[in-house]
Amino acid sequence: MRLASAExxxxxxxxxxxxTQQLAPNSKVMAVLKANAYGHGLVKIAQHLQDADAFAVARVDEALALRTGGITKPIVLLEGFFDPSDLPILLANNLQTIVHDISQLEAIEQANLDAPLTVWLKIDTGMHRLGVEPEEFEHFYSRLKRSKNVAEQIHLMTHFACADDTKDSKTQEQQTLFDTLVSGNSAPLCLANSAGIIGWPSSHGNWIRPGLMLYGVSPMLDCVGNQHGLQPVMRLTTKVIAIKRVKAHQAVGYGGRWQSEQDTYLAVIGMGYGDGYPRHAKQGTPVVIRNKRYGIVGSVSMDMISVNIGNNLDDIAVGDEVEMWGPHLPVEEIAQCADTIAYELLCNVTPRVSYEYIT
Structure with missing residues (x-):
């Protein structure tokens, strides 16, 4: 049996x-499944999100995995395609592409396709990552409209840089710029990611792109999912594999990073960075054993972590389940303890963790 498990x-x-649908009742939902559905299992998650209107992934191989898994709903490639040779593959598998670069536009124009592609034109309104410049929008749009390889209805989209912070005016500035650019255009519009859906209702548009919030995690700064009514989808657990007595001032773990000020007991648990747990989790990062929190001590190693349980020998035994994050311990809190974000923790769960899907 594997010790580490993701329920x-x-x-x-x-x-x-x-x-999500209740928050944006007039918008269609494009459920984001990139990075193995944020570490939750690409095909399995898609199979249980059939009430979504479409799916979004980052790359072609993710989309093909969904098609192989029997998923027939529309799939949008958030990074678009990377080579002209991808275009027949997109067409054969009914994949929709974002266009954000002149090389993509030219490849579509020059291709010899049997049918037109559905295209989403991405405008860079301030993220400064992917997307056509605002002053280029009309040029790109008119060329796409003229191309025989592009379906008649072109979708327009942008991406917010700071939507997780409702006090930051950047999102409103991006939305205003986008609205100005597309004014009078009847194309379907897509602006809001998870943070936009929760924090900026005026950005919902015709389509929304929920990602992190589908998995029960808050996309907003200094919040956890249940503050929005979200339920955590992943529960990462392991087991206690040993109880170790440590005398006062004995160093624990690699580098001797921690010493107890008094005699104590440690629960050694079967979890480490080899399972995807953050190596840089701080001293005192909590875990839950028998509905009680205990703090991590020493260095997180590849396979094991030590937890200070004091003198609670009657409360904890070898074989007890340990919740690393889940309903009793928000992954957002663990991310803060490791100076990272919940996205990274979820995506970093490794293949040696066993997955169990429950209803």
Missing amino acids: INLTALKENLKL
Whole structure:
């Protein structure tokens, strides 16, 4: 048996989708499944999000994996295609592409395709990553409209840089610029990611792109999912594999980073950075054993972590389950303890962790 386990709650997943739809009742939902559905399992998650209107992934191989898994809903490539040779593959598998660069536009214009592609034109309104410049928008749009390789209806989209912070005016500035550019255009519009959906209702548009919030995690600064009514989908657990007595001032773990000020007991648990747990989790980062929190001590190693349990020998035993994050311990809190973000923790869960899908 594997010690480390990720329990994926499919009922919570569906409830999070329902909540998303309630927050934007007039928008279609493009559920974001990139990076193995944020570490939750690409095809399995897609199979249980059938109430979404479309799916989005980052790259072609992710889209093809969905098609191989029997997913027939529209799939949008958020990074678009990377080579002209990809275009027949997109067409054969009914994949929709974002266009954000002149090389993509030229490849579409020059291709010899049997049917037109559905295209989403991305405008850079301030993220300064992917997207055509505002002053280029009309030029790109008119060329796409003229191309026989592009379906008649072109979708328009942008991406917010700071939507997780409702006090930052950047999002409103981006939305105003986008609205100005597309004024009078009847094309379907897509602006809001998870943070936009929750924090900026005026940005919902015709389509929304929920990602992190579908998995029960807050996209907003200094918040956890249940503050928005979201339910965590992943519960990462392991087991206690040993109880170790440590005398006062004995150093624990690699580098001797921690010493107890008094005699104590440690629970050694079967989890480490080899399972995707953050190596830089700070001293005192919590875990939950038998509904009680205990703090990590010493260095997180590849396979094991030490937890200070004091003198609670009657409360903890070898074989006890340990929750690393989940309903009783928000992954957002663990991310703060490791100076990272919840996205990274979820995506970093490694293949040696066993997955169990429950309803």
